[in-house]
Amino acid sequence: MRAHTRQLVAPLWLLSLSALALFATLGAADTTIQSRDTSSTCEDIASAISSASAVFWPPEYYFEEDIEHYISSSSQVSTCSVEPGTAEDVGTILQILGSTNTSFAVKGGGHASNPGFSSTPGVQIAMARFSGVTYDASAGTATIGTGLVWDDVYAALEPYGVNVIGGRVTGVGVAGFTLGGGYSFLSNQYGLTVDTVQAFELVLPNGTVTNVTASNVDLFWALKGGFNNYGIVTQFVLQTYPQGQVWGGSIITVGEVDAIKNATSNFYANVTDPKASIITTFNWLLGVTTIEVNIFYDGPSPPDGIFDEFMAIPAIDQDISTRSFLSLVLSAPSNATTGLRGYFNTVSLYAITPSIMDAIVNETEFWSSTLAVDVPSLFISYDVEPFLPGVFSHGNASAWPPTRAQGVLPLNIYYAYSLPASDALVSQAMQESASFLTQFAVEDGQDVANAPRYPNYAIYTTPLERMYGNNVARLAEIKAQYDPGNLMSLCGGWKF
Structure with missing residues (x-):
């Protein structure tokens, strides 16, 4: 374990101030030019789109809604926002953006954790009007708009007694989650969300609306984990599965670190029931380490023994019951840090062992004590996510994961804070912690030095090869085929 006296590379205040000065210097002149040129582009878009779509300007209400993100550092003040209401209008917008070489961003649910990935000082495309959920009982599929969050999808499908493979906590957007892979409470049974996609409605960079299925081998493969490199996805067709009542919820404890560590590593080592899932989260806020365990069983009650160790631990709050899937997702207090700045980062593991649990707790304590004085409103979270070793066995080849030989357990590292001056310091700390x-x-015996990192959690500095491995070259070739003018480079995100 690392000593708590270790120092960062440079003094904390110097890193923060120098980064702030750099961003201010680089951004001032460019923003003025961008706004003046982009206003004309916004007016061109407003004139060209149909009545199903709309352009909004600051400080209009819908403009503010369109640029807002769960993590405030992921937001930027755009020149205008546009809410396309049809796929054809998306094509029109893309053509105007390309012809004017205007930077833009595409926002689905607004849960992006990397700055500039779904925000821009240019034109903000908000997919809010793509909000439909249509269940096809005969096909066993649901067609889902990319402007939704998973809460909306679960609510729409609940009356039919079916579900899709989606997010585990409230507020997570459908679009980025699906295009980046998608781990779910149901993944041990059915795989990642990308493993259940039957079709993508995609607007290509040339403005053409197309339905991408497995018959289009290259593009279908690339979209399963390749994000927004190939155009803008407006709808997903996902496989549905029967869904009845589930059992679970959240347990919150203070002062029970050893008991939770043991219970979590024992769960990973001993529980093989694919209907059972947990997330163990070590949180630090205001000098106190609290632990939240989200428990899930896909049935009205679990078999004896699966969760007994967790249920026996003294808790300050326990919300465990038989309930709907939607009720369980809504029970997790995951929106407590909404509006703060922050980042995600990740470590890919192949096993949850007692020693790695010790190291994760140590990191929580080390970085909270190191950063607390210098980072106002600091919140630190390490989320441990056990899955069965065969979690990748349910799907076929896809952009991500680049190999399905062994399931990856994605550790989510999340730091939140209040001031822009802390950006560089927090980013550095999170990268150092992941390393x-x-x-x-x-050193503990896991061969994870080159294990693929989960792109939905990876911090913005992560090299493409560390996520996509040997798939990078093929992804770039497909990108060049479908976007020869490199239009999609005008928006943020992972770029091939």
């Missing part, structure tokens, strides 16, 4: 834990896991 430390990766090396610790290697």
Whole structure:
């Protein structure tokens, strides 16, 4: 374990101030030019789109809604926002953006954790009007708009007694989650969300609306994990599965670190029932470490023994019951940090062992004590996510994961805070923590030095090869085929 006296590379205040000065210097002149040129582009879009779509300007209400993100550092003040209401209008918008070389962003649910990935000082495309959920009982599929969050999808499908493979906590957007892979409470049974996609409605960079299925081998493969490199996805067709009542909810404890560590590593080592799932989260806020465990069983009650160790731990709050799937997702207090700045980062593991649990707790304590004085409103969270080793066995080849030989357990690292001056310091700390834990896991016997990182959690500095491995070259070739003018480079995100 690392000593709590270790120092960062440079003094904390110097990193923060120098980063703030750099961003201010680089951004001032460019923003003025961008706004003046982009206003004309916004007017061109407003004139060209149909009545199903609309352009909004600051400080209009819908403009503010269109640019807002769960993590405030993921938002930027755009020149205008546009809400397309048809796929054809998306094509029109793309053509105007390309002809004027205007930067833009595409926002689905607004849960992006990397700055500039779904925001821009240019034209903000908000997919809010793509909000339909249509269940086809004969096909066993649901067609889902990319402007939704998973809460909306679960609510729409609940009356039919079916579900799709989606997010585990409230507020997570459908679009980025699906295009990046998608781990679910149901993944041990059915795979990742990308494994259940039957079709993508995609607007290509040339403005053409197309339905991408498995018959289009390259493009279908690339969209399963390749994000927005190939155009703008407006709808997904997902496989549905029967869904009855589930059992679970959340347990919150203070002062029970050892008991939770043991219960979590024992769950991973011993529970093989694919209907059972947990997320163990070590949180630090205001000098107190609290632990939240989200428990899930896909049935009205679990078999004896699966969760007994967790249920026996003294809790300050326990919300466990038989309930609907939607009720369970809504029970997790995951929106408590809404509006703060922050980042995600990740470590890929192959096993949850007692020693790696010790290291994760140590990191929570080390970075909270190191950063607390210098980072106002600091919140630190390490989320441990056990899955069965065969979690990748349910799907076929896809852009992500680049290999399905062994299931990856994605550790989610999340730091939140209040001030822009802390951006560089927090980013550096999170990257150092991920590197430390990766090396610790290697020394502990896990061959994860080159394990693919989960792109939905990876911090913005992560090299493409660390997520997509040998798939990078093929993804770039497909990108060049469908976007020869490189239009999609005008928006943020992972770019091939």
